[in-house]
Amino acid sequence: MNMIEINNLRRVYKATIGTLRRKTKEVVAVDDISFNVSAGELFGLLGPNGAGKTTVVKMLTTLLIPTSGTARIMGADVEKEAEKIRPKIGFIFGGERGLYWRLSAQDNLRYFASLYHVDPNVSKKRIEYLLELVGLEDRSKEKVEGYSRGMKQRLHIARALIHDPEVLFLDEPTIGLDPVGARKLREVIRNLQSEQKTILLTTHYMFEADALCQRIAVIDHGNIVALDTPEALKKLVKDLSVIEVEVFGVPEELFGRLREQPFVDNVAVENREQTQVLMVQTPRGSEAVPDLIALLDGVRIGKVTSREPTLEDAYVRLVGGET
Ligand SMILES: Nc1ncnc2c1ncn2[C@@H]1O[C@H](COP(=O)(O)OP(=O)(O)O)[C@@H](O)[C@H]1O
């Protein structure tokens, strides 16, 4: 069965521009999106900032009405049957607040259990179970204000599961977490699968989608540009290699010039501490290095390496630009 079913979903915002005349401008946040998620699937919605991920999740969680198109959760329409959907879903939005910092994790969960009318005979066991599931059992009696961001985010996940929803929406759950905290959170998300939950996760990290999701929809400018398994998405770049060139200050117009080259398939740039790294996708492999260096005439360059493409490169190919 499809737990999530979306057909031609669209959402246009009316943004106010200018203070005096109060002109409005239409922003197409979600243009035309269709996909289905089956029971027990961990489905990824991957795309850069502003791609429309949060807007999709807000419509699916009944927080925002679609401009057109339809979305159903377990068969119920998000617009016409919102009250049927709400008890069956849980959600967290990245970097959200909404926990009581002066209370312990346990007391927070007790509070949300009563808010969701969880049977008190059930809630005690459920809270214990959830605290263990998200790895907070040893710290559950401490005030949340002393928690790391990762711990708070894991508590958010427990909070979203308190009423035992069937479908869970995680909007950029690892945003703002340090690498260790993010890894621990991904472990928790992976463990949720044993719960048979259907999960829709959004992220702008390809590796995160790769590590967690069974299928990934890549979205850009409000449209799906690819939808497949991580393995199939990787095949998009199997004939390419990636040459990485460490550079120190690159003039903007150089990117355009590089992209124009017949042997260059795509160029991305990653900002590291002291340097930038140009990642050039090319079917010619390391043979392309001399031509590339010639094009970089006048630019100070450091290390040059050639490597196999990753899923991240497939993502770059699909959405282009900076990572
Ligand atoms: N309330 C709003 N009013 C106007 N424009 C908005 C609003 N919310 C989001 N947008 C715009 O819609 C687009 C998609 O935003 P969003 O769904 O938040 O993307 P993502 O979550 O992928 O970063 C962006 O261009 C964003 O600026």
Ligand SMILES: [Mg+2]
């Ligand atoms: Mg977002």
